[in-house]
Amino acid sequence: RPEYDWKVLATGPGHGLQLSSGRPGATNRYAGRLIVPVWLSTGTSGHGHRPSAIATIFSDDGGETWLRGELIARDPDPLANPSEATAVELGDGRVMLNIRNESPVHRRAVAISPDGAAGWTRPKFADALFEPICEASLLRLHGNPKERQATLIFSNPDSQDANSPQSRGAKSSRRNLTLKLSADDGQTWPVQRVLDPGPSGYSDLATSPDQTLWCLYEAGTRSDTSIAPAALTLVRSDLDWLFAEDQRADHAGFVSLFNGVNLDGWVNVNCAPETWTATNGVIFCTGAPIGELRTTRMYQNFILELEWRHLKAGGNAGVFVWADALTARGQPFHRGVEVQVLDGQEGDTYTSDGDVFPIHGAKMAPLNGRGGDRAFPVTKRMKPSPEWNHYRITCVDGVLTHAVNGAVVTRGVNCTPRKGYICLESEGSPVEFRGLRIQELPANEQLPPEDVANLDESFRTLYTGLDLRGWRVTPGIASRWRANDWTLEHPGASEQLDDTLWTEREFGDFELIVDWRQESPGTVSDSKPGVYLRGDKSIRVDLGGPSAREWNRTRLNFQGNRLQLEANGKYVEVDLGGKAIPPRGRIGLQPSDGADQFANLFVRELD
Structure with a gap:
């Protein structure tokens, strides 16, 4: 009170936070700390709720005793009436607070602390998170503890859509409850989906170790003039729902990428003529030399399906999406995002279960990473050589979802480029591909140049990778x-x-x-x-x-x-x-x- 003479103090109202031990091998002296956001008010106006300020309380003894943290923000500077906040632990162990406020920009505010108690940064607005002046929820998704940046889920009524008759002109309308996902500690929110388009208010999120998502929220209203909820609703969902996989099952929209007879529609980029052949309804690759076969045209938003099998145990190959027309400098592979085609090899930095990663200048933020930019599978579904495996690769607006034999195992977001060629990779082992087909999805044609791969300029290779054919040899x-x-x-x-x-x-x-x-x-x-x-x-x-x-x-x-x-x-x-x-x-x-x-x-x- 000497610092802020509050008359009202309230917790949450969402869940609190317990800090983890951090990454494996790291020492987090705040591990186990309990943190609860609180808001305070002098109670002089607004039903005792305004003007307001926010802080945290914390416990280092399992909740036996509690201490107050620093004041983070107070009305009117830097935020108008900051109040109900929600806390989350970032990938490096810092704590981020996501703050309700009544500032005219109508955006959520965030502040970051090294320990959840003190040293808070000055709050700044998160442009991607609309503020309807309502409580929101934020949590960290269960993932690999080695992740460099945390995968976060956020929920609140995103009622900013001017095309919605119910919310037109109503900046503080509480409807359109939306879940959003970030794979980079909340810097960007590339994935979102509406959970309830109707009236909706406060919400709280939870997740289980299998990445099931739970959302408890206020649904409906008791009358047209009231924001009092008609019911509390509990919804169970998962990442397949959030990534809208259930909306992309139109098999009638697929066209073949391989005619089963020849390689029309494909370009042998940097291999020998015999490296890639069409035989018996499959694309056969000898594995030598290391190199690529790519489509003749670019694709932006699409679903790619194919089957593959290695003809020898321990084989290596790959599928590239959003790739350049030519291989990268000093490399036999293209800049792009690779979906691994690997058999029977496991290590700390790779698996044979469907890894996805950007290479040679491409970018991607992984879900379930291990400290780098590679996305690791959440489950093992791969069949060993010489059995066939099925891939379904969904690429939409820089978001990639990879399903192996019928279930999603890896995901990445914020991919760059996000328009380019599809490639098949030769990497030392005989491999076959079949059933290649694609369904193109609606796309924004006005992409910035950095999001578009380098175009085909009709270059052809002068070197086979096997011998000196095409050169005068004495x-x-x-x-x-x-x-x-x-x-x-x-x-x-x-x-x-x-x-x-x-x-x-x-x-x-x-x-x-x-x-x-x-x-x-x-x-x-x-x-x-x-x-x-x-x-x-x-x-x-x-x-x-x-x-x-x-x-x-x-x-x-x-x-x-x-x-x-x-x-x-x-x-x-x-x-x-x-x-x-x-x-x-x-x-x-x-x-x-x-x-x-x-x-x-x-x-x-x-x-």
């Missing part, structure tokens, strides 16, 4: 150039030998992509590999890049007598010095005097 060349799966390698050039590797085909105007690095430097300082153009050794271009030991990507655009070079995204105009240039000729790779690796050799003709 006995000397064959002895020094080595096809090593997805990389093409040379031990280092010699002044006595011409080790230039020439294409068999001639090209006129073209664009060339070459990834390269040096495994070990040569004797000549700053020696870098180069490219000869149109069969003329007087036209040599150094492959640029800031570090020869790291993977670099060089892109050459050669049209007429004009040459542009892009090295790792930086453009350079190359002066050819007025040379007489042949109209057509072969492309030649010249190694440096160090040990070179080349990869992702792509070309597209421009004439």
Whole structure:
């Protein structure tokens, strides 16, 4: 009272919080602390409820004794009449308070403390959480204790929809009870679903270890002019309901992605012709080299279904969604989100049960993570080789849900990109795919550029990943150039030998992509590999890049007598010095005097 002369003090009214021990191996000196949000008022107006302030009370002895925490906010600054709040433990052990308030922006406010008692941040508004001036509930979903960021569920009457006749113009209308999900400690709320579109008020959430969700809430009203509830309703639901899986079962809307006869509709990105074949109604992959087969067109919101089986135990492969058209720099795989196709392998950082993860610059916030960005399955449903497994992958507005053999096991949200190609992965083991079909779902075409994968530009690979087909090979060349799966390698050039590797085909105007690095430097300082153009050794271009030991990507655009070079995204105009240039000729790779690796050799003709 010396700090705030309250006349009214009330807890909750939702549930309290007990702090966990934190991540495995971590020490949380506040483990076991009980925390209860409270609101206080001087009781001078508003039925004794206003003006108001909020704080917490806490107990470190199992509730035997209680202490008061710091005041977090009080009317009028920084919030108008802050009151009923709900607390949750974040992924790193901090405590977040979600606060009812009467500020004119009509948004929930949040504040964060290291221990739930003191050191609170100044409250700020959560733009995604509407405030109808009503109590709300917040909880942390049971998940893997190694999760870096907590998965949170929030509920309140989200009555801001201006298209609803019942709520039009009524900022404080209590209806449209909505559940929302965040997989990043409440920073974003990409998943939401209306639980009750009618009149609804206070709510409280609970969850069980199997991730069943329980919501107790005030439903209906006693009259048109009253907010007094007509009933208390208890609803049981789960994540399948929250992610609207029950609304996406229209099998009539599917179309086939594979005709069972050939690979029409697919592009062999960086593999040998024999790596991917259509045979006996399946897509067969030898597993060599490591690489990708992708669709010819992009997809944004969709349901993808397929079956797969490994023909050898312990096999590895994958399905990529929202992927770029070409593989990432210095990698045989695309930027995108991978759905793992793995058999009989388990570890601390991976499973064979349907992991989902972003790679090579893509992003995803996982549900049931283990401290990284990989989503781990909540149950084991995979059948061992050589049995068939069924995948159902639902991708909607950056939210991915993965079902294995009929049940959802992994989820991720906030995916970027969220429009791109679908790929099948070759990774060292023979595998078959069948029954590939897709159902496209309504999508917003006005995505920002960062949410759209890189487009197909009609590049084709110059390297099979198995051998030197497509290149002019002499006995000397064959002895020094080595096809090593997805990389093409040379031990280092010699002044006595011409080790230039020439294409068999001639090209006129073209664009060339070459990834390269040096495994070990040569004797000549700053020696870098180069490219000869149109069969003329007087036209040599150094492959640029800031570090020869790291993977670099060089892109050459050669049209007429004009040459542009892009090295790792930086453009350079190359002066050819007025040379007489042949109209057509072969492309030649010249190694440096160090040990070179080349990869992702792509070309597209421009004439």
